[in-house]
Every structure is written in C-alpha cells, then in structure tokens.
C-alpha cells in the first residue's frame with residue numbers, strides 16, 4: 001500500500017467517524033441517518049448506539065484494522081516501528097528521528113502515551129526547573145545518564161466513547177485527539193486525559209515520578225494505586241483510600257511523588273469503588289539499563305509501543321452490576337475485552353460487528369521483541385493469550401525476572417504481568433493475537449483480537465479470524481487452570497515452577513519462617529430475609545447464580561476505617577481493628593471490621609492462602625502492596641477422599657509435611673491466583689514498613705471485603721507524614737441543641 005492509498009483509507013475512517021451519530025448535530029441529518037440504520041440493521045436498540053460495520057463503511061473485508069498509522073510514520077516505511085531500537089536489547093532513539101514518540105504508534109487514533117500532562121494543561125504545569133515530559137522520560141536507559149524527574153498531569157473526568165472529538169481525529173494528528181473508541185459501543189466512561197487506557201508512564205529505574213491527579217469527576221472521590229511499585233520510603237503514595245491516604249475529593253489535585261524504585265512491567269489503576277472498570281487504568285513501565293537488565297541479550301527491541309494492556313469491558317457503567325441485577329444479565333460478566341483500549345464487538349443477537357480498529361503490533365522480520373503484557377481485568381475471568389505461529393519466551397512476571405521458558409499460551413489473572421520475547425522469524429505476514437476470557441466469560445464468550453504485523457505485510461491476517469469456540473492452537477500453556485503444579489508435564493507449566501533469575505534472600509529459604517499465617521477465604525451466603533430487614537444495611541453482591549454474598553478472609557469481611565491508619569492512626573477507634581485471633585465480640589459468621597495483621601519489621605513471613613470458596617471455575621488472585629513475595633508452592637489436596645480443601649485440612653496437611661513447598665529459586669511476584677479448591681504458599685521479608693493492602697484483585701470482591709491490611713513495623717519506622725497531607729474522618733461533635 002502506498003502513501004496515497006493509506007491517506008485514502010484514513011480519510012475513509014474519518015468519514016465513517018463523521019457518520020456516527022454524535023447527537024445535537026441537526027435534526028434532519030440525524031433523522032435520515034437513523035432511517036438508514038433501519039434499513040441496514042434489524043436491531044435498532046443496539047445499532048443506534050454503536051459503531052457498526054455498515055454497508056457504506058469500509059470497502060468489504062478491510063474493516064477497521066486496516067487503518068494505517070500516522071502519515072510518514074506508517075508501519076510500511078521500513079524500520080519505522082523501531083522507534084526505539086538496538087541490537088543489544090538497548091532502547092535507543094531510532095536514527096529516523098524527527099518524530100517524537102508521542103507522534104507515532106500502531107494507530108494514529110490513540111498514541112499510547114501522547115501528550116500526557118501537557119498541551120492544553122500546559123499552564124498548569126508547575127513552574128519548576130528540571131521536570132522532564134512523558135516523551136523525554138520514555139527513553140533508552142543509560143548508565144552514564146542521571147535520573148530524570150518525570151512529570152505527568154492526569155485529568156480525571158466523566159467522558160463518553162464515540163463522542164464529537166472522534167470527528168477531529170485526522171490521519172496526521174500528532175497529538176491525542178481525545179477520541180475514545182473502545183469497541184465501538186457508545187457509553188459513559190471515566191477517563192484520564194480523555195484516553196483509555198490512560199497515559200502510559202514509561203521511565204527508567206531510579207527516575208523520580210511526579211503525577212498531579214486532578215479529580216474533575218462530579219461527585220466522586222478517587223485514588224490511584226501504582227500496582228507493582230513498592231513505595232519504599234513513600235508509603236503515603238501507595239494510593240489505597242482510607243489506608244494510605246484520604247481519597248482525592250472532587251475538584252482537588254493530589255500530587256503523587258515517588259521513585260521508580262523497582263524495575264519491571266507494572267500498571268496503575270483507580271483503587272476507589274468500581275472506577276477501574278469504567279476506564280481508570282494505564283501501563284507503568286520501569287526500564288533498566290542494558291547492564292542491569294538480566295535478559296537484555298535475549299531481545300533486540302523493547303519498544304514503548306509493545307506494551308499489551310488487556311482489560312475487560314462492559315457496555316454499561318460498573319455500578320449497574322453492583323450489587324447486581326437478578327433478571328437482566330445477572331452477575332458481573334463483561335461484554336467484551338479490549339487490547340490497549342481497542343477492539344471490535346459482535347452483537348450476539350444480530351451478528352453485527354463494529355469496525356473499530358484492532359490493536360496492531362508491528363515487527364521487523366528477523367528481530368526479537370520484548371512484549372510487556374499487563375492483565376488489567378476487573379472481573380473473575382482469567383485471560384488466555386495466544387499469538388498465531390509465535391511462541392512466547394517468558395522472561396519476567398510481575399516485573400521480576402525468571403529463567404526463560406517457552407510457552408504458546410499464557411493464562412493470567414487480573415493484576416498479573418508477563419514479559420515475553422517474540423522472534424519475528426515467520427513469513428512476512430500478519431498474524432492473529434487472541435485474548436479469550438475463560439471461566440465465567442465462557443457465558444458471554446468474551447474475546448478480543450489484535451494483530452502481530454510484519455512491516456510491509458497486510459494489516460489484517462488472511463487466515464480466518466479465530467473465534468471463541470475455534471481459537472488458535474494452545475500448545476504449551478502457562479498456568480493451566482487445573483493447577484497441577486507439583487509435577488513436570490509436557491503440556492503446561494505453572495508460574496510457581498518458573499525459576500527466579502535473581503538470587504533469593506537466604507531467610508526466605510529457611511525451613512521455618514518467623515511468622516506463619518493461614519488465610520482461608522470464602523463467601524458468606526445471605527438469605528434474602530437475613531439481608532432485607534428494617535434498619536439493616538449490610539452490603540452484598542448478587543453473584544451470577546443469584547446468590548447474595550459478602551467476602552470473608554479468615555472469617556472477617558474487611559471494612560475501610562474512616563481515616564487512613566498510615567497518617568491518622570489516632571483517629572481510628574481501636575476496636576475497629578480485628579484479625580482472626582481478635583474478632584469483634586458476638587459477630588458470629590458476619591464479622592465486619594478493619595482486618596489488620598501486625599508483622600515485626602524484617603520478619604520472614606509465610607502466608608498460606610486457602611480457597612474455601614468452593615465455587616468451580618473461580619481462582620482468586622491475591623495482590624500484596626509494597627512487596628514482591630516468593631511463590632513457594634501451589635497445590636491442591638493430595639488426599640483423594642478430601643473433596644474440598646479447608647483451613648482445617650490445610651493445617652493438617654502442613655502438620656504432615658504435605659503442603660507443597662519448593663525452595664529452588666522460587667519466583668517473585670506481587671499477584672498470585674489461588675487455584676480453585678487449592679492453596680498457595682508465599683513468603684516475603686517484611687522489610688518495608690507500612691500499612692499494605694493484601695486482597696483479592698477481583699474488583700467486585702474487593703468491594704465486598706476480600707481484603708486485609710498487613711501492618712509492618714511501627715510508626716517509628718515510618719517516614720514523616722508529607723506536609724499538608726489531607727485529613728479525613730468522622731465528624732461527630734456533641735449534639736448542641738438543648
């Protein structure tokens with residue numbers, strides 16, 4: 001395809017966008033368009049609010065995924081996908097020069113990291129010297145260069161997909177044009193700088209990060225959590241509401257500032273309520289210099305554009321599903337999946353498919369590419385990633401390097417990250433990338449496609465699209481759902497069987513830890529007559545099967561205190577805190593309090609998570625803030641006659657030495673799925689003082705209490721509270737009317 005053709009296709013897209021009904025655009029036009037839709041489609045309700053493949057759209061067979069990138073930086077010009085390139089795994093600015101990283105990406109519609117913090121907001125940038133822009137920070141890391149101070153400004157708003165901004169996206173737009181397409185379905189969302197995902201933060205280890213979060217969401221409070229960053233020395237900026245900070249109130253700006261202390265593929269997301277599901281998330285990559293990066297020799301390129309962030313996507317705002325409906329799509333299953341915010345949607349009733357662009361990752365033949373995969377799901381569905389014809393060499397999980405292992409399919413859970421290397425050694429062509437939602441997503445058959453495209457190849461593979469039921473061949477699977485992890489097998493490997501590529505703290509490998517904590521977790525099932533009584537307002541979730549439940553960890557359903565213990569411990573009534581050994585009196589099965597486990601600083605801690613949920617298909621991923629832990633064992637009961645694991649049984653297995661533990665380079669992670677009807681043994685050295693949330697990373701389980709706080713050290717171990725740190729809490733003065 002030559003340049004003129006590319007422009008034509010781009011123009012076709014713009015016209016198509018213009019044909020989308022954006023409302024308020026003249027009654028005549030609107031009426032005639034709606035009429036046209038009537039002829040084109042059978043389902044009026046969904047078609048009227050969607051970006052469907054219409055007969056007058058793209059030439060047939062081309063679809064949205066054929067859209068070229070920005071003029072002059074299109075993937076068909078040789079080598080231009082290698083904006084950062086090197087032959088030694090070093091990230092360098094490509095000699096083609098001229099363009100800023102923000103000016104190119106695999107789609108002109110939404111560069112991953114364009115313009116974060118500048119542009120119209122430029123006047124709000126602090127007037128301080130020495131701040132670097134997002135583009136300046138997304139660079140090749142070098143030993144001979146001092147760290148930068150990377151400044152980001154995040155504007156959080158209510159927003160809408162397919163809005164009027166989508167008419168303004170020109171093919172040569174170098175800035176983000178504020179059009180959020182999602183999967184082509186029109187709906188209300190929450191955005192950061194009018195992008196989903198939000199701006200990509202890409203820095204070097206040791207850089208200082210400053211992020212001004214301006215909350216302009218009407219009637220909402222918010223915090224952002226930097227998932228995977230340990231916040232050593234900056235505990236106050238971990239972003240957990242009522243644990244490490246007061247939430248950012250509407251209209252105010254909160255400045256997060258911390259060092260990019262631990263390298264790797266991380267991400268960020270809202271930690272308040274259900275906002276993450278509505279669009280508040282983005283990638284956070286901390287690169288190393290080639291001399292520090294243990295796997296630098298395994299790849300040629302580590303591109304800013306080869307971040308693959310996957311998220312689940314609903315066609316309504318998240319609150320519609322919490323506590324949840326009984327009749328109309330009960331439960332919390334997502335309608336779709338997005339790859340870097342992009343995708344298409346096929347209406348299961350009409351068969352109509354939107355023609356929004358798919359995400360395209362461009363590679364040059366013969367080269368080796370590092371991909372950084374981030375699972376930013378909210379629901380319970382595991383995500384299965386397969387790339388047609390391209391095995392993946394796993395080199396890191398949750399930012400922590402492992403000994404390389406080749407797999408063909410990765411199964412991951414929300415909060416996990418996997419780094420892998422792909423070699424572009426196949427025919428110059430385009431290849432499908434398939435993300436399938438497993439588990440409960442089998443009901444909606446949610447899946448998404450992307451494209452791995454060799455430079456100068458077509459934009460869409462010629463092979464048929466993999467479908468949910470006839471997908472790409474799985475081959476060797478990382479993290480099989482059967483979780484048989486204590487044996488070598490030809491068809492699969494578990495993340496717990498990967499070997500740590502760094503040395504492991506000797507203390508972790510001792511037989512006996514200093515502290516050992518068993519944490520069983522389950523749901524508490526309510527009968528409606530227990531729940532719906534006068535003056536009783538217990539929270540609950542309506543599960544897909546109609547069950548009304550809350551979550552319990554060690555018999556406790558976590559509630560947030562009114563103030564953050566980190567900054568306002570004196571404002572929290574001491575009786576609010578509890579744990580398995582100190583339950584509130586007479587709470588019975590329904591104990592609601594601030595579950596807090598105290599750990600001495602520097603202790604070696606072992607946690608045994610035990611799945612007492614017993615819901616087939618559900619494996620709960622637990623995420624620990626402030627740390628990476630070593631995964632020492634994953635398993636299920638070896639006793640054939642024991643059908644269901646329980647705390648009692650896990651304790652018994654441990655006494656008999658039958659809990660699976662292996663001490664040969666256990667991998668480090670910060671998020672680990674506890675297999676259904678199984679357990680996980682993890683260990684860490686409690687060397688980071690603070691109040692660290694430890695929780696199931698399923699969003700709807702977090703809001704019904706599947707959390708606890710790991711409190712490490714004492715207040716004397718903590719850095720001082722930042723000046724003018726916000727305060728919050730109850731206002732309960734004496735009643736003054738006498």
Ligand SMILES: CC(=O)NCCc1ccc(O)c(O)c1
Nearest residue numbers: 380523525543544547549615
């Ligand atoms: C008593 C019980 O455990 N009921 C099942 C509750 C449940 C909750 C959330 C889900 O996603 C799910 O599939 C099922």
